Amino acid sequence: MSQVYNFNAGPAVLPADVMQQAQAEFVHYGALGFGIMEASHRAPEFEAIIQAAEANLRALMGIPEEYAVLFLQGGASLQFGMVPMNLLPAGGSADYADTGTWSSKAIKEAKLFGNVNVVCSSKATNYDHIPAFGTWKLDPQAAYLHVTSNNTIFGTQYASFPTPPAGVPMIADMSSDILSRPLNVRDFAMIYAGAQKNLGPSGVTLVIMRKELAARCPANVTTMLKYSTHIDENSLYNTPPTFGIYILKLVTEWVQRQGGVAGIAARNEAKAKLLYDAIDGSGGFYRGPAKLDSRSRMNLCFTLPKAELDKPFLQGAVAAGLVGLKGHRSVGGMRASLYNAMPLAGVEALVSYMRQFRSCHG
Amino acid sequence: MSQVYNFNAGPAVLPADVMQQAQAEFVHYGALGFGIMEASHRAPEFEAIIQAAEANLRALMGIPEEYAVLFLQGGASLQFGMVPMNLLPAGGSADYADTGTWSSKAIKEAKLFGNVNVVCSSKATNYDHIPAFGTWKLDPQAAYLHVTSNNTIFGTQYASFPTPPAGVPMIADMSSDILSRPLNVRDFAMIYAGAQKNLGPSGVTLVIMRKELAARCPANVTTMLKYSTHIDENSLYNTPPTFGIYILKLVTEWVQRQGGVAGIAARNEAKAKLLYDAIDGSGGFYRGPAKLDSRSRMNLCFTLPKAELDKPFLQGAVAAGLVGLKGHRSVGGMRASLYNAMPLAGVEALVSYMRQFRSCHG
Numbered sequence: 001m002s003q004v005y006n007f008n009a010g011p012a013v014l015p016a017d018v019m020q021q022a023q024a025e026f027v028h029y030g031a032l033g034f035g036i037m038e039a040s041h042r043a044p045e046f047e048a049i050i051q052a053a054e055a056n057l058r059a060l061m062g063i064p065e066e067y068a069v070l071f072l073q074g075g076a077s078l079q080f081g082m083v084p085m086n087l088l089p090a091g092g093s094a095d096y097a098d099t100g101t102w103s104s105k106a107i108k109e110a111k112l113f114g115n116v117n118v119v120c121s122s123k124a125t126n127y128d129h130i131p132a133f134g135t136w137k138l139d140p141q142a143a144y145l146h147v148t149s150n151n152t153i154f155g156t157q158y159a160s161f162p163t164p165p166a167g168v169p170m171i172a173d174m175s176s177d178i179l180s181r182p183l184n185v186r187d188f189a190m191i192y193a194g195a196q197k198n199l200g201p202s203g204v205t206l207v208i209m210r211k212e213l214a215a216r217c218p219a220n221v222t223t224m225l226k227y228s229t230h231i232d233e234n235s236l237y238n239t240p241p242t243f244g245i246y247i248l249k250l251v252t253e254w255v256q257r258q259g260g261v262a263g264i265a266a267r268n269e270a271k272a273k274l275l276y277d278a279i280d281g282s283g284g285f286y287r288g289p290a291k292l293d294s295r296s297r298m299n300l301c302f303t304l305p306k307a308e309l310d311k312p313f314l315q316g317a318v319a320a321g322l323v324g325l326k327g328h329r330s331v332g333g334m335r336a337s338l339y340n341a342m343p344l345a346g347v348e349a350l351v352s353y354m355r356q357f358r359s360c361h362g
Numbered sequence: 363m364s365q366v367y368n369f370n371a372g373p374a375v376l377p378a379d380v381m382q383q384a385q386a387e388f389v390h391y392g393a394l395g396f397g398i399m400e401a402s403h404r405a406p407e408f409e410a411i412i413q414a415a416e417a418n419l420r421a422l423m424g425i426p427e428e429y430a431v432l433f434l435q436g437g438a439s440l441q442f443g444m445v446p447m448n449l450l451p452a453g454g455s456a457d458y459a460d461t462g463t464w465s466s467k468a469i470k471e472a473k474l475f476g477n478v479n480v481v482c483s484s485k486a487t488n489y490d491h492i493p494a495f496g497t498w499k500l501d502p503q504a505a506y507l508h509v510t511s512n513n514t515i516f517g518t519q520y521a522s523f524p525t526p527p528a529g530v531p532m533i534a535d536m537s538s539d540i541l542s543r544p545l546n547v548r549d550f551a552m553i554y555a556g557a558q559k560n561l562g563p564s565g566v567t568l569v570i571m572r573k574e575l576a577a578r579c580p581a582n583v584t585t586m587l588k589y590s591t592h593i594d595e596n597s598l599y600n601t602p603p604t605f606g607i608y609i610l611k612l613v614t615e616w617v618q619r620q621g622g623v624a625g626i627a628a629r630n631e632a633k634a635k636l637l638y639d640a641i642d643g644s645g646g647f648y649r650g651p652a653k654l655d656s657r658s659r660m661n662l663c664f665t666l667p668k669a670e671l672d673k674p675f676l677q678g679a680v681a682a683g684l685v686g687l688k689g690h691r692s693v694g695g696m697r698a699s700l701y702n703a704m705p706l707a708g709v710e711a712l713v714s715y716m717r718q719f720r721s722c723h724g
């Protein structure tokens with residue numbers, strides 16, 4: 001089969017090494033006699049996997065001891081409800097930065113549980129940038145400050161993070177850029193991410209949080225939605241998504257082999273530069289809707305001179321083995337998701353195709 | 363590798379055909395050019411899978427048009443909260459039958475949202491039977507009646523189901539016996555099941571419910587926990603656990619090849635009879651703690667003459683390729699889970715080992 005590059009925004013490309021290893025041991029895992037998918041979540045083989053997944057993430061991201069690392073279900077969408085359910089006390093208020101569709105959804109869910117103070121919004125310009133921190137209207141009494149580190153749909157990303165007022169915990173939805181660049185975990189009280197971009201398959205949600213934060217949860221929250229439940233039981237309160245956690249563990253080992261987060265970040269910078277240079281050097285044929293200082297290294301959006309060219313561009317791309325490039329309808333045009341597992345060769349093939357398409361249609 | 367039979371209670375054995383097919387197409391799914399695990403949940407290839415999974419379940423179980431078939435996350439444990447959150451109005455009361463650990467957990471969660479009337483309980487005799495329906499104290503005004511069709515830990519199962527008072531919807535947790543025997547879906551307003559016993563891997567939760575029931579949900583429930591959200595969006599409101607749904611679809615095809623639910627049920631009866639006959643014909647060496655009329659066809663529990671024999675029994679079993687037989691600590695002894703995918707040959711091997719062990723230790 002000829003090479004296909006998968007630019008989907010998620011579920012997304014996984015490292016070829018990981019896919020091959022998982023295939024090789026799919027039916028017979030180690031000395032188990034059957035597949036890891038068929039093993040009990042209490043089996044020593046699976047316990048070794050979930051412990052290694054946690055240990056690898058702690059080492060790769062520098063997650064301190066006072067933080068829990070949890071493997072949950074439901075995606076970021078369930079976190080939009082769980083965060084205020086656990087951390088926004090009745091009558092309290094939380095700060096939210098509105099930088100895209102997923103931020104807006106998080107805000108909508110938080111409003112079911114308390115007051116929301118929208119500290120900034122780029123909605124008026126179709127979410128084309130991350131508002132400058134100096135303009136944010138932060139509440140020093142906020143229960144927490146919520147940010148979305150990368151905006152998958154609009155192709156924007158925080159280049160750095162704000163400093164919340166003293167005592168206000170910062171919570172970040174990092175679904176689409178976790179493990180893509182170095183960060184200081186202690187700058188955040190909590191980080192969460194659906195796995196299906198940089199960590200593994202859909203169906204696993206990673207939560208990294210200061211353990212003491214979980215004590216804020218009111219007593220009347222159902223057991224499965226209390227972070228404290230999963231902290232107390234090391235993510236084994238009930239049956240976790242075992243196969244997804246196994247793949248995630250293989251992905252963490254792959255990241256280690258790439259030189260860790262620093263190595264991955266350098267590759268991601270090079271990949272993004274290659275594509276942005278192709279956009280910026282196209283004499284205006286391709287245009288990136290995101291403002292320069294807010295451009296994402298993960299989801300790179302670009303438009304063509306006229307919308308009628310979208311269809312031929314996409315058809316030609318598929319013929320060239322480049323799939324998943326259609327942009328979200330709220331932005332239009334194209335979106336290339338260059339997650340960790342997208343090889344540089346995929347971006348080179350895309351840039352080459354873009355040059356060729358422009359020469360025919362420019 | 364020599365044959366290993368996996369008697370774990372869940373995650374559990376999957377059909378060998380399914381495991382082999384999933385392995386063969388793991389890295390290259392059809393003409394996609396990559397694995398189905400890497401495909402977008404909006405890709406036509408995945409849409410075909412989720413639609414086939416639903417259609418196959420509808421055909422196998424005879425699920426009528428007025429019922430939704432949903433693929434959710436969080437397991438039965440999250441349903442314990444979602445059911446009352448959606449269906450138990452403030453100030454209302456729900457009926458629950460207490461037949462084991464999982465029933466008790468469901469009751470505990472429901473109490474967070476309203477009043478619970480426990481209609482029956484076998485707790486006093488360590489949950490060794492399903493209480494006779496004539497003794498149940500049903501509330502004709504109940505918001506719903508909740509039953510647990512099979513009790514994984516105690517090895518009991520409903521041989522038939524009660525008839526609730528007119529207008530009271532019956533809700534069943536069928537996590538450990540769904541798709542194992544024929545039933546009339548219209549006898550239930552809702553059926554839910556974690557996938558990891560008879561349907562596929564952990565991380566997928568099947569919900570079958572009368573669509574009109576979902577309208578009862580209060581407005582202040584977070585979007586992801588409203589059944590109506592997932593009914594309206596055909597389980598694609600957010601990214602579902604795509605790979606788990608793919609495996610589930612393969613399992614439904616395998617059930618079709620076994621002659622559907624009727625064929626599976628006949629096999630399950632034969633498997634259970636073989637093991638129960640071995641227990642009952644052991645001259646009292648092996649004993650089944652569950653009462654005869656409540657014995658499960660899925661999880662068959664038995665004890666040895668003295669607890670000191672448990673360890674040698676288990677060690678010998680592993681040496682004979684029979685794994686996952688240790689009973690739950692609340693019952694002790696052994697538990698053989700004979701889910702749909704356990705072949706008759708596995709039960710024959712177990713019975714043969716039990717005969718041999720008895721001849722050495724009887």
